[in-house]
Amino acid sequence: MTVDVRPTDPHNLELVANVHPPDWVAPSPAPRYNLVVIGGGTAGLVTAAGAAGLGARVALVERDLLGGDCLNVGCVPSKCVIRSARVAGELRVASAFGIHVPGPVEVDFGAVMERMRAVRARISLHDSAARFRGLGVDVFLGEGRFTGPGTVAVNGTTLRFKRAVIATGSRAHRPPVPGLAEAGFLTNDSIFELMKRPRRLAVIGAGPIGCELAQAFRRLGSEVTIFHTGSHILNREDADAAEIVQRAFHAEGIRLLFEARLARVDRAADGKVLRAETPRGSEAVTVDEILVGVGRVPNVEGLGLESVGVVYDRHEGVTVDDRLRTSNPMIYAAGDVCLAEKFTHAADFSARTVIQNALFLGRKKLSVLTIPWCTYTDPEIAHVGLSEEEAAERGFRIDTYVRPFAEVDRAVVDGEEDGFVKLHVRRGADRIVGATIVGRHAGEMISEVTLAMTAGVGLGRLASVIHPYPTQAEAIRQVGDMYNRTRLTPRVKRLFAAWLRWTR
Ligand SMILES: Cc1cc2nc3c(=O)[nH]c(=O)nc-3n(C[C@H](O)[C@H](O)[C@H](O)COP(=O)(O)OP(=O)(O)OC[C@H]3O[C@@H](n4cnc5c(N)ncnc54)[C@H](O)[C@@H]3O)c2cc1C
Numbered sequence: 460m461t462v463d464v465r466p467t468d469p470h471n472l473e474l475v476a477n478v479h480p481p482d483w484v485a486p487s488p489a490p491r492y493n494l495v496v497i498g499g500g501t502a503g504l505v506t507a508a509g510a511a512g513l514g515a516r517v518a519l520v521e522r523d524l525l526g527g528d529c530l531n532v533g534c535v536p537s538k539c540v541i542r543s544a545r546v547a548g549e550l551r552v553a554s555a556f557g558i559h560v561p562g563p564v565e566v567d568f569g570a571v572m573e574r575m576r577a578v579r580a581r582i583s584l585h586d587s588a589a590r591f592r593g594l595g596v597d598v599f600l601g602e603g604r605f606t607g608p609g610t611v612a613v614n615g616t617t618l619r620f621k622r623a624v625i626a627t628g629s630r631a632h633r634p635p636v637p638g639l640a641e642a643g644f645l646t647n648d649s650i651f652e653l654m655k656r657p658r659r660l661a662v663i664g665a666g667p668i669g670c671e672l673a674q675a676f677r678r679l680g681s682e683v684t685i686f687h688t689g690s691h692i693l694n695r696e697d698a699d700a701a702e703i704v705q706r707a708f709h710a711e712g713i714r715l716l717f718e719a720r721l722a723r724v725d726r727a728a729d730g731k732v733l734r735a736e737t738p739r740g741s742e743a744v745t746v747d748e749i750l751v752g753v754g755r756v757p758n759v760e761g762l763g764l765e766s767v768g769v770v771y772d773r774h775e776g777v778t779v780d781d782r783l784r785t786s787n788p789m790i791y792a793a794g795d796v797c798l799a800e801k802f803t804h805a806a807d808f809s810a811r812t813v814i815q816n817a818l819f820l821g822r823k824k825l826s827v828l829t830i831p832w833c834t835y836t837d838p839e840i841a842h843v844g845l846s847e848e849e850a851a852e853r854g855f856r857i858d859t860y861v862r863p864f865a866e867v868d869r870a871v872v873d874g875e876e877d878g879f880v881k882l883h884v885r886r887g888a889d890r891i892v893g894a895t896i897v898g899r900h901a902g903e904m905i906s907e908v909t910l911a912m913t914a915g916v917g918l919g920r921l922a923s924v925i926h927p928y929p930t931q932a933e934a935i936r937q938v939g940d941m942y943n944r945t946r947l948t949p950r951v952k953r954l955f956a957a958w959l960r961w962t963r
Pocket residue numbers: 497498499500501502503520521522523524525526527528529530532533534535537601602603604626627628629647668758761762793794795796801802803804805806835
C-alpha cells in the first residue's frame with residue numbers, strides 16, 4: 460500500500476520516505492511478540508520504542524503515516540502555520556513599537572505552507588520507519604485487525620502476541636449538516652494541503668482546533684467567520700480566559716456567530732453558502748472554503764474488536780480501566796482512541812503507563828497523571844488540574860489568586876499585557892489544585908505549576924523560587940507572594956509589631 464501526501468513536492472516526498480517508505484520490506488514476523496501495537500501515532504510509537512528499549516519483541520502496525528495526526532495533520536503543521544501567522548500579526552502592530560513597515564503586510568501563502576512542509580519533513584525523521592527498525596521494532600505498514608485471541612493480521616501476515624495495544628487514534632467528526640458534504644469541506648486532514656489561501660473561510664466550531672486555525676488564517680489574510688453553537692469560544696476553558704481570547708478575535712476582525720444552528724450549506728456561483736439560525740435571526744455567509752472543527756471521533760471501526768471481546772463505544776472510544784486495560788485482559792489501549800484528553804502528551808504518558816502495566820505486571824494508574832494542556836491562540840490559554848467549577852463539583856473549598864499581566868513588568872515592557880495567571884489552592888492546605896494562564900507564553904509557563912502540583916510543592920513555596928527579573932513567569936512567584944500575605948493573620952501581625960517595637 461503506497462500513501463500520497465499532497466502536494467507531491469520534495470518535502471512531502473521526504474516525509475513519505477521517512478514515515479511510510481514506498482519500498483518498505485516488512486520483516487519476517489517473530490513466532491510470538493511480547494507486544495503488538497496497532498497504530499503508529501504518538502501513543503503507538505512511544506509504546507513500541509519504550510517496550511523494545513526494555514528488551515521486548517515488539518511489532519508496530521501502521522496503515523497510513525507513522526507519527527499519526529500530531530506529526531502529519533495536527534500539532535506540527537498547525538504550529539508551523541501559527542508561527543508564520545504570528546509574524547504577520549507582529550508586523551501589523553509594529554508601529555506601536557516604533558517600527559514602520561512600508562506598505563501593508565503581504566503574505567506569501569504558498570511560502571508559508573512550503574515552510575510548514577519543510578519543517579514537518581525534517582521533524583519526521585524522529586518517527587521514521589528506519590529509526591524504529593533501528594530501535595529493534597518490527598514495523599509493518601498496513602491495516603491491522605484482530606483475527607482471534609492472540610493474533611493480529613496485517614497484509615495477509617499473522618502476528619502472534621502475548622499482549623496487544625490499540626493506539627489507533629481519532630479523526631475529525633463530520634457534522635450531519637444538509638448540503639455540507641456535497642459542497643465540500645476541509646478538516647485537519649486536508650487543510651494543510653492547501654496551496655492557495657481561501658479569501659473567505661468559514662470555521663465550524665470554536666474549540667481549540669477551530670480557534671487556533673481561525674486566528675492563523677485571519678492573520679494570513681483570510682476573511683474568517685466562526686459558526687459556534689455555544690455562547691462563547693473555547694467552552695472548556697476558564698470563562699475569563701476565553702473572554703480575553705475572544706476580545707482578541709474581535710479586534711483582529713474575526714466574525715463570531717454564537718448560538719448558531721447550521722441549517723444547510725448550498726453551492727452558489729460565487730462560493731459555498733452557510734445558512735444558520737441564530738437568536739439574532741437568520742444568517743447566510745458565502746465563503747470559498749469551510750473548515751470543520753467540531754470534535755473528534757475514535758478510530759474503533761474495522762479493528763475486529765468484537766472478535767477479541769474488546770468493549771468500545773463509537774463516541775467515547777475503547778473502554779479501559781484506570782490501568783488502561785480493555786475488557787480483554789491481554790489487550791490495552793492508549794492515546795486518543797480511549798482518552799478524554801486528546802493531546803499528544805497525554806498519548807505519550809498513557810503509552811508509558813501501558814508499557815509498565817502490560818509487560819511488567821505494573822499497577823500504574825492513569826488517574827495519577829497531572830495532564831496540562833494549551834490552546835495556541837494569541838494569547839495562549841494553558842490549563843492544569845481543576846477549574847473553579849470542577850473543584851466545586853468535588854466539594855473542594857478553594858481560594859483563588861489572580862495576577863494580571865498588566866501588573867507584571869516584563870509583560871508591560873513587551874506590550875503583552877492581555878491575560879493573567881490564576882491559581883486555585885485548597886483552602887487551609889496550601890495544595891495547588893488547578894491553574895489557568897492566559898498570555899502570550901502561557902504554554903511555556905504552565906509547566907512550572909504542573910511541576911509544583913506533581914511534586915506536591917505548595918503555592919507558599921513557589922513564592923520562594925527566585926525567578927530572573929524581568930520575566931513573565933515572575934507572575935507565578937507573585938501569586939505565591941499574594942498567597943503568603945494571606946497567611947499573615949491579624950494575630951501574627953500583632954506579634955511582629957510587638958517584636959519590632961521591642962527591638963527598636
Ligand atoms: C489540528 C490539530 C492540532 C493539534 N494540536 C495539538 C497540540 O498542539 N498539542 C497536543 O498535545 N495535541 C494536539 N493535537 C492532538 C494530537 O494530535 C493527538 O492527541 C495525538 O496525535 C494522539 O495520538 P494517538 O497516537 O493517540 O493517535 P493518532 O496520532 O491519531 O495516531 C493513530 C494512528 O493509528 C493509525 N491507525 C488507525 N487505525 C489503524 C489500523 N486499523 N491499522 C493500522 N494503523 C491504524 C492511524 O493511521 C494513525 O497513524 C492536535 C490535533 C489536531 C487535529
